[in-house]
Amino acid sequence: MMNLSPETLQKIEQVIPHYPVKRSAVLPLLHFVQEERGFISDEAIEWIAAKLEIQPVNVYELVTFYPMLRRKPIGRRHIRVCRTLSCALMGGYRTCAEFQRQFNTGLGGISPDGEVTVEFVECLASCGTAPVVMIDDELHEKVDAARARALAQEIRAAARPEGAR
Amino acid sequence: MPAPEQHRLVFRQIDEPGYSNDLACYLRNGGYEVLRKAVRRRPEELVDEVKKSGLRGRGGAGFPCGVKWSLLDRKSGKPVYLIVNADESEPGTFKDRYIIYRDPHQLIEGIMITCFANKVEQTFIYIRGEFPDGAKILERAIAEARAANFVGPSILGTGYGCEIYVHRGAGAYICGEETGLIESLEGKRPYPRIKPPYFPAVLGLYQCPTIVNNVETICHVKHIADMGGEAFSKIGTPNNTGTRILCVSGHVQRPGYYEFDVGKLTMGQLLNEVCGGPLPGRKFKAVIPGGTSAKVLKFGERYKGRRKVGAEMVEYDWGVEDIPMDFDSLAMVGSMGGSGGVIVMDDSVSMVEALGNINAFYSHESCGQCTPCREGSLWMKRITARMVHGDARPEDGALLKSVADQIAGRTICAFGEACAWPTQSFVGKFGDEFKAYSQEKGGPRPDAAPELV
Numbered sequence: 001m002m003n004l005s006p007e008t009l010q011k012i013e014q015v016i017p018h019y020p021v022k023r024s025a026v027l028p029l030l031h032f033v034q035e036e037r038g039f040i041s042d043e044a045i046e047w048i049a050a051k052l053e054i055q056p057v058n059v060y061e062l063v064t065f066y067p068m069l070r071r072k073p074i075g076r077r078h079i080r081v082c083r084t085l086s087c088a089l090m091g092g093y094r095t096c097a098e099f100q101r102q103f104n105t106g107l108g109g110i111s112p113d114g115e116v117t118v119e120f121v122e123c124l125a126s127c128g129t130a131p132v133v134m135i136d137d138e139l140h141e142k143v144d145a146a147r148a149r150a151l152a153q154e155i156r157a158a159a160r161p162e163g164a165r
Numbered sequence: 166m167p168a169p170e171q172h173r174l175v176f177r178q179i180d181e182p183g184y185s186n187d188l189a190c191y192l193r194n195g196g197y198e199v200l201r202k203a204v205r206r207r208p209e210e211l212v213d214e215v216k217k218s219g220l221r222g223r224g225g226a227g228f229p230c231g232v233k234w235s236l237l238d239r240k241s242g243k244p245v246y247l248i249v250n251a252d253e254s255e256p257g258t259f260k261d262r263y264i265i266y267r268d269p270h271q272l273i274e275g276i277m278i279t280c281f282a283n284k285v286e287q288t289f290i291y292i293r294g295e296f297p298d299g300a301k302i303l304e305r306a307i308a309e310a311r312a313a314n315f316v317g318p319s320i321l322g323t324g325y326g327c328e329i330y331v332h333r334g335a336g337a338y339i340c341g342e343e344t345g346l347i348e349s350l351e352g353k354r355p356y357p358r359i360k361p362p363y364f365p366a367v368l369g370l371y372q373c374p375t376i377v378n379n380v381e382t383i384c385h386v387k388h389i390a391d392m393g394g395e396a397f398s399k400i401g402t403p404n405n406t407g408t409r410i411l412c413v414s415g416h417v418q419r420p421g422y423y424e425f426d427v428g429k430l431t432m433g434q435l436l437n438e439v440c441g442g443p444l445p446g447r448k449f450k451a452v453i454p455g456g457t458s459a460k461v462l463k464f465g466e467r468y469k470g471r472r473k474v475g476a477e478m479v480e481y482d483w484g485v486e487d488i489p490m491d492f493d494s495l496a497m498v499g500s501m502g503g504s505g506g507v508i509v510m511d512d513s514v515s516m517v518e519a520l521g522n523i524n525a526f527y528s529h530e531s532c533g534q535c536t537p538c539r540e541g542s543l544w545m546k547r548i549t550a551r552m553v554h555g556d557a558r559p560e561d562g563a564l565l566k567s568v569a570d571q572i573a574g575r576t577i578c579a580f581g582e583a584c585a586w587p588t589q590s591f592v593g594k595f596g597d598e599f600k601a602y603s604q605e606k607g608g609p610r611p612d613a614a615p616e617l618v
Binding site for chain 1 (some may be wrong): 199253254255256257258259261262287293294295296297298328330332333334335336337338349350351352353354355371412413414415416420421422453506508510514519522523525526530531532535615616
């Protein structure tokens, strides 16, 4: 059993009737489940398939296709640095390296402190304010190495409980 | 000649102080008045206005919007769908983001006029997964519009109804291709469909007639309904009508979004005057005029030929700076207006490395359906990555070109061309740089040289 939260279940029940064909709701359901659980488990694939009356492979083939869907958990915060040309021209590779250095982590994994996952992603469609970075759902613009250090500091500060430092 | 003034139609409000994305603000600024007038007209009249306007799609292909609408299969008796393509994923393009985040009601008004004109039963806005806040903003705006009867079962008491739902993608570039988008919306892998027979206007979403229009295109529909197709067709230049948003990124002093009458502005005016020219101490080297799929233009090269001006054929002899920023002129010089994303590279950039960056993008984003594209994009990426990080050989340029030449024209969708054109044009125009790369790569680099691969 998935034991999804009532809020997620409600969103799922609301979105399915938006479509004349149930199968169309598979991406929205994957988003909702990933937003709650952090990744898409085998169990989630089976549950969504049953919910939409399709085969599990029809869910699985999407999870393996779409870059934003994950099969594994990530760090508490998700740092996505744009890799594509306009950002790279303005120093996106330096920005990405700085985030990795700040959290002592490679690309895609979870940092040793469990705090972040740093990813290099393709175009985030904010090329005029390059280099750009998404931290969780929020876009940060003109993030050079110095700004990356400041953002890393904010993330670390927010992670520590009051008085713990 | 000095650059003309910007002409902000779609972006008229977004930078006004105090302008916000809620319904109250939109209504204070005359919002939904065009829809109110439109629903009192016959739907066919509105389609005619769009045809007369000459509006060409702003997503990339530049297909005439009115023609697209008139191809809808009405005889089938099946419901008609509208899909708004808000996948905005062509690198270098960032116009739809600002419409969605700052002026969502303008888009919704354009949608409802489009729906009323085409008797659409249901609309989906397919928004890229990387705009989570954009999706929320749109959903809130749609709810506001529904509460005010601009969207819903009987809009403005007309008895005509249409719902709009927001559908989020999940990070795949191919979903911007209209038939890939449709597959994605049907809950499948977004493998583009083969045309014929799967023209969306006939066999689109759920095999029903479907219109797929870009966000900016839909916003222009509102302005066409407002001013009339004839008046709109007088903006810009013949066959390249209206205004267009140009997104400039990369090595200029003032990157950003600008809206101009189509074709009234040259590349030189855009980059040197509007965007303030190159960065201090640098010179322009190359520019990609319409998103990374468009063929690169090299500063210093000349474009010669004959073109139609009014009824006459005249000779032209242009440098990059002289090219008018419209669909036809950019096609004449061998590139394209595409999505309006202008990416500028200065003399600190190695063209081998810039191509390596682009190739990594296309190899990541190929959907994998057609062998030439799936394998070819990967080979091109591997070759350029090897040139940068391993051994470069003088013949690598020719090798790259031979791979690219085997992709274009051999795939189901235009991604094949999109991934081949950068390699063909970079190697074609900067061949010496590819030949010399093996000797020069270890040598001194400009201080500003960015890491790209």
